[in-house]
Amino acid sequence: MFHTWSRTVLRLIINSCAIVALPLPAATNSRTSRSVSDGNAAVGSLVLMGIALLFFATAVRNLLRSSEAREATYSSIAYGGWIVVVAGLGQMVVSSWAMINGAADTGDDAALHVLSYSGYFGFAGMGIGIATAFLAIGLGGIRNAVLPKWFAIATVVLAP
DSSP, X not given: OHHHHHHHHHHHHHHHHHHSOOOOOSOOHHHHHHHHHTTHHHHHHHHHHHHHHHHHXXXXXXXXXXXXXXXXXXXXXXXXXXXXXXXXHHHHHHHHHHIIXXXXXXXXXXXXXXXXXXXXXXXXXXXXXXXXXXXXXHHHHHHHOOSOHHHHHHHHHHOO
């Protein structure tokens, strides 16, 4: 089950990175509105990725917790890290919906530009969450031997 969720989450991350709209260049209202409306697929992908990450976080927590003694440190930290990642995705979804359903409908180019850049602030939360989750998964995997050693070392190396 862990490998199935890993593949699903990886595919969603790759797909969402491929279709997330970039900050919009200065343009007319019709071009900007069309570009932002095309972002509906990106928003849907972010929502699906957030849902998949919540299930993945639960699978990771259960895997790490299965080998921990009474103290469930690494599993809880890894779970919290993935929750922070999902919160960052949620912030990007809210900003995108504000662009699509608010600024694009009214034709407000200035608001579109501000919202298109503010949507990327969710990457800060995602970076903090991913680093935390990777570090906890790697250290928990090394300490408790529930993951392949190469995978645990790779997550610790990728965390910073």
